[in-house]
Amino acid sequence: MTAVQLNAMNTELWQSIGAIADRESLMKRLTRYAKKLVKEKNDPTLMTKEEFFAKIDQAEKQMERGEYSVLLPGEDLTTHLKRLGYDI
Numbered sequence: 001m002t003a004v005q006l007n008a009m010n011t012e013l014w015q016s017i018g019a020i021a022d023r024e025s026l027m028k029r030l031t032r033y034a035k036k037l038v039k040e041k042n043d044p045t046l047m048t049k050e051e052f053f054a055k056i057d058q059a060e061k062q063m064e065r066g067e068y069s070v071l072l073p074g075e076d077l078t079t080h081l082k083r084l085g086y087d088i
Contacts, residue, residue: 017030069084
């Protein structure tokens with residue numbers, strides 16, 4: 001998104017908030033929704049493109065060091081983890 005687009009969106013947002021600022025019920029709904037968006041933004045499972053590729057690089061280095069395991073044909077995850085010594 002360009003700076004111009006971001007500025008236009010920001011302006012539109014503030015105008016919309018101003019339009020409902022005198023209605024307590026609408027402002028409460030907006031506040032609840034904004035909190036929901038903040039939680040979504042802080043989702044630890046979300047990552048940037050750079051973070052994603054950094055994780056791939058890290059996994060490739062671990063593989064080169066032999067720090068990996070492979071599922072055998074027909075093996076499920078529980079069986080695989082038990083084979084690796086995990087108590088499941």
